[in-house]
Amino acid sequence: MIVEFRPCTAKLLPIIQIAQEALAPLRKEPPLPSQPAMGFFTDTSICIGCKACEVACKQWNQLPATTPNWSGTSYDNTRQLSATTWRHVQFIEQFDRESKDQKAGIPALPLLDNQVRHAQNNGTIPLTPPGTALPFFNSNRWLMHSDVCKHCANAPCQEACPTGAIIRTEFDTVYVQQDICNGCGYCIVACPFGVIARDDQGDHRAHKCTLCYDRLKDGMEPACAKACPTKSIQFGEVTELKAQARERVGQLHMRGVSEARLYGADDTILNGGLNSFFLLLDKPEVYNLPENPPRPSHNVAPASLWTIAAATLLGLMGILFFKK
Secondary structure, three states: OOOOOOOOHHHHHHHHHHHHHHHHHHOOOOOOOOOOOEEEEEEHHHOOOOOHHHHHHHHHHOOOOOOOOOOOOOOOOOOOOEOOEOOEEEEEEEOOOOOHHHHHOOOOOHHHHHHHHHHHHOOOOOOOOOOOOOOOOOOOEEEEEEEOOOOEOOOHHHHHOOOOOEEEOOOOOEEEOOOOOOOOOHHHHHOOOOOOEEOOOOOOOEEOOOOOHHHHHOOOOOHHHHHOOOOOEEEEEHHHHHHHHHHHHHHHHHOOOOOOEEEOOOOOHHHOOEOEEEEEOOOHHHHOOOOOOOOHHHHHHHHHHHHHHHHHHHHHHHHHHHHO
């Protein structure tokens, strides 16, 4: 007599479902297919300081408005990036500047001086230029700079994050996963540009520009680039933007703007460059940008060696002390 044992699948099915639900959080999802690296090219030479990018960023990302306040040193009332300000237009006033000819020691042309004096006498141009009207003969100027997260190719903030909350998206942008961030602040001190900030008045987590990741997934450009009236903020593939940036610098040099330069478009900064880079009209320090931003991970090996050496020395001293 042969006895056939058949498992009761109806009874086992709920157990299998419970096990699958318990293991679901541990299941690793396949990564999304990679896309071309996307980023920003911000041309400060055509920025007019309208702050449309700031407003568009806050509106789309539903960020609370900040109370404007005057620093006493600038017309910039935002002053810096923060957990609720992901785009910041700097107002950099440069007055009482020497002209290129004065710096080079070239004497003024009498004919030109006479023309300027005649135009001032007949009222064509004012004797004293008004606050924001900078005549052609005046070397004073405003520098406008729309600052944002640099989305570094090798991001120090991502290296410093202990929970894996900071990731790279399929568009090669740097993104903070709010449901994983524990607000430790390691990314804040690791970022050499002062971009990331913790929302101490809200959820106490780290926040920064997402490069409008939700819009990118739907094939839309970021809100700040969409709102920029002068196209100072250009969005696209990083390789194409870098080619456009180098062409733009060449045009400015041909027009006599010899101080025009690119910041972050090459691979020298942070061993890979920046996916959001800038065209500047002065040294990076003028725009509060470090010329050679430090990479905290480079200090790990030297600091570890010094720690081991100090521990070894203290151990030997302890052995000698107790031996006596």
